[in-house]
Amino acid sequence: MPPKIPNVALFPLLATLALPVQALDLTWSGFGTVGFAISDQSYNYQRFIDNGGTFKRDTILGGQLDARLSQQWSVTVQAKLAPSDHDDTDWQASLAWAFLSWRPSDDWLIRAGKIRLPLMLNTENNDVGATFDFARLPQEVYSISPLTDLVGLGVSKTWFGEGVDWIAEAYAGKVETSWRYYGREMTPDQSAPGSWFLTYNIKSAGLVLTARSLDNTFRIGAHRVEASRDGAKIGTPIVNVGGIYRFGVGGEDKVIIPLFTAGASILLPAKVRLSGEYAWIKLDSSSEGLNRWGAYLSLSKRMGAWTPYVYYAKAKSRDSALAKYQAINGNVVPSPYVASQKFLADIIVPYDQSTVALGTTYRLTPTSLLKAEWSVATTGVASSLVDAPSGGDSSDKSINVFSLSYNFTF
Template sequence: MTRVVDVNMPNRLWGAAGAIALMACHLPAQAFDMTWSGFGTIGYAQSDQPVNYQRFIDEKGTFKRDSILGAQLDARFSQQWGATVQAKVAPSDHRDTQWQASLAWAFVSWRPSDDWLIRVGKLRLPFMLNTENADVGATYDFVRLPQEVYSIAPTTDVIGLSASKTWFGETYDWTAEAYSGKASTYWRYYGRDRKFDTNSPGSWFLPIDMKSTGLVLTARSFEHVFRLGYHEGEASRPGEKTGVGFEMGNCPGAPVFGCYNLSSTTVEKVRVPIITLGASVSLPENFKLTGEYGKAKVESASRGLSRWGGYVALSKRIGAWTPYAYYAKVKSTGDALDLYQRLNGNSGAVPLPWQGYQRMLADLVVPYDQSTVALGTSYWITTKSVIKAEWSRVDTQVASSFVDAPVGGESGNRQIDVFSLSYSFTF
């Protein structure tokens, strides 16, 4: 499964965003300040493989993986009260062939004092160091943020409440942020031989309701940033229960053969605890060392989502240039990878009509086991526009759900070279 960020906005939130904008437009000029801004990325990526990587990247090349366009309205009604609405156009979160316009942010903020901030509405959560600004490519040097880490959370957006408290110090400012909210999102699955309910291969998107609560502590100085977070998620399927595993039984119509099937045991909700760590440290000679780590646990049939991911990156500012290199890795638990191999291996032990079904069940495990080495550079044309180029090599081991394997093929034991070029801007 490739996690897809939730941009499926309820109609009531669109209405709330419209109300915020309308209220801002009709207040007296002296009552508020209103600021418009925009951002975008035109990104092209091409690999040396015919299979899709991260939904869109293949040997034919694509603009869909990294391209995005957005606009933001910030309104300040007083020193204490404000509102933010951000809309964007990006690839759809529930179809691989379409684009989608949506609201990314829509919240009201209240700052009762300099050290307190309370926000209510559609929020982006403070998971990793660049999660909140992930759509704005002109705020970081990478062509794309390492998905080995930035895909750990099922969703990074919620409709809810956030409260943060800052302690200002001589060296570091410390901020503790607590949040709670809900989101409706999709989890993407890909079946090599067939989808869950049809005999044709391809992707399908499972609607998921998420509840998420967390606490994040950030220490920030002029040169360094450190972050630690614990997030408690709860996932459920609207109107349906979730399978928790697989069980061996007879193949229908061929009782002499053993087939795996979805377990009859189901649950209403699945607990998803996530731990996140991040640090960005400035070094002498304009070097910067950045590392991030995330670990999630999911007790369901898709137990490959129980995984850890991390990366370490080194960059150096040389005038307008910032060359960088990073190494990233993501790996599901050993139990999940063993389960995938048992299901996948059983396809060779059953008659032809059931081979594709066994491989589809293996794909439902959503295994991750890959590493990436990337070399790239950014060139800052201005402080608000940047050109980036990157080469990365992806090595998959047992399997990787970032790769859409071909019919009868495998996502594991692959080496994929990806070449990327992008232009990002803000205004």
């Protein structure tokens, strides 16, 4: 399927093409990751990782064109090739960025078009593996937001200081995005295990404050997300009728989703770097497990070409969502209803897992590095990062994942 690109996102590209070549100052760059991951389990983890090994979880290739139109105006277009965000078998070419920038002065920046959001510390560069040390960013935190980019407007103001710069960023816009679900016994379209994707219309606005010095970064953000679906309600309740759970009546045309983010990266004595991030989201829908928090804490130290690191991450849905999942999942019903009960339990989308990771990067050149990581993910009540096996569930699992990747920019 060809990539679907909002018309307004093409404005920066069309503006560039409309100018004579001699009026442009063009800069090309590229990035990529070739990553292999394998686990010790037969079922999928994070969509693709199992004991057969996969290149699909982390591999990505991208290119960026920056066109300086004048001292104040520029255009940025970034395209990438990566696994599809709406199909587990396809690859997808898409425009990640496509925006027009206006910098009226050194301390103001205004961008219009398709922009990446300033959510977590590495959201804006999460496709460029060469810019961070982890084999992959902790999904307990980085999977929480329902979107990472939108088509709209972003404004930032910087206050330059002697030791610390303060940056305030505000944004607003909209985008279509897909959300993945997995049914271990059935999906809405078939009586067999599998994944399916629902398309949501998202409007979002947010305010982010960042303090940055030479060695340290602190960030806090508050975001408001509005989600709707064409021709469908959101938040239809799952109710118990005569001992059997089923969809009830009701729901809303749209739901408002508050999202809070915070993060810090601090250089400690002996040049040890301490990094941590936290995210919290509230979503009133059938998928009650999406109401959750996630956090991680990491330590790393650069020693010549090597940067070893360790981190601990955790994600947890609110207790009422986990209790509802357990009630539906453990409901004893006649055999014709078993698959439907497991399906409704999966719709809850519960999260209760932690990860410990130990890894290292080795910098081959200033623009390329190797990464190796061993991580152990442990689930509690359940985790929707796991495609639970048919006849079982995702509770009380321990998943060893080994990752190796080559990351580069040019």
